[in-house]
Amino acid sequence: MVIEDILPSRETAFELLKKLKVPYQVRRHSLKVAEKALEIAYKIKKAEVNFELVEIGAILHDIGRAKTHGFKHALIGGEILRERGFPNNLTRICETHILGGLDKEDAKFLNLPEKDYIPESLEEKIICLADKHTAGTKDVSIEQRFQKWFLKYGKTEILMKSKRRIEKIQEELQNLM
Numbered sequence: 001m002v003i004e005d006i007l008p009s010r011e012t013a014f015e016l017l018k019k020l021k022v023p024y025q026v027r028r029h030s031l032k033v034a035e036k037a038l039e040i041a042y043k044i045k046k047a048e049v050n051f052e053l054v055e056i057g058a059i060l061h062d063i064g065r066a067k068t069h070g071f072k073h074a075l076i077g078g079e080i081l082r083e084r085g086f087p088n089n090l091t092r093i094c095e096t097h098i099l100g101g102l103d104k105e106d107a108k109f110l111n112l113p114e115k116d117y118i119p120e121s122l123e124e125k126i127i128c129l130a131d132k133h134t135a136g137t138k139d140v141s142i143e144q145r146f147q148k149w150f151l152k153y154g155k156t157e158i159l160m161k162s163k164r165r166i167e168k169i170q171e172e173l174q175n176l177m
Contacts, residue, residue, distance in 0.1 A: 005087050007052055013059040020066035020080070025136065032137045034058035037130035044122075046176045050089075053123045057093035061127055064094060071110050074098045074117065089121065096120070097128045099158070100165030106158050118165070122176075125169045132166050142166055 008016070017027050037058040041049045064077030077094030099106075101118035108114045119125045132145050146163045153159060 005089075007056045007087070007090065010055060010059065013056050016084075017059070017063060017066075020063065022063060022066045026062050026065045028137050029134060030059050030062050033061060033127065033130050033134045036134050036139070037127050040126050040130055040173060041123075043177045044126075044173065047122055049126070050123055053089060053093075054126055057090055057123055058127050058130060060090065061093055061097045061131060071098055071102075071112060075112060089123065092121070093124055093127050096124045097131050099162035100132070100167075100169065101128060101162070102158075103161075106161065109158065119169065125173060129166065129169050129173060142170060 014027070014031075017030065022030075034055050037054045038051065041051055041054045060077070060081065062073065062077065063080050064073035064075065066080070067073070067076050074095050074097060078091040081091045081094060096117050096119040098117065101116075102110065102112070103116050103118060104114050107117060119128045132142055133139060135145060135148070142163070146159065146166075149159055
């Protein structure tokens with residue numbers, strides 16, 4: 001294991017959220033996402049899961065909310081972790097957890113750098129799904145999560161694509177259980 005692959009402890013990760021003044025509600029949400037992500041991860045029997053990466057990635061997935069609550073929180077979170085020397089597998093979790101991931105077209109539409117922000121690794125997919133199943137600190141279905149967004153923003157193309165992506169991720173992970 002190279003030094004760049006070393007993850008912070010659960011305590012260190014949570015302390016970093018506090019130090020950066022990530023709002024209390026977001027910190028509570030992050031702990032709940034970590035709990036949900038580990039619940040999903042432990043059910044997976046047909047693939048190898050890095051449980052430590054799942055837990056730490058889930059705790060830190062919303063670290064960018066220290067600076068903004070918009071879509072850019074995902075990229076800012078990746079930058080915050082990169083600046084502190086954290087490994088790429090952790091920074092990608094931040095960058096790919098929003099909605100069901102964003103493709104280049106979605107990113108361009110949202111004024112983000114044009115690239116794919118689609119969860120690729122098993123751990124990225126687990127955290128993305130766990131985040132969608134967690135509204136604040138409450139467990140919700142994918143349907144409930146997206147209905148809330150549809151009511152707030154309308155049935156936009158980005159939200160419709162995102163819902164399809166997250167349903168595909170959910171199906172993929174269920175097939176690994």
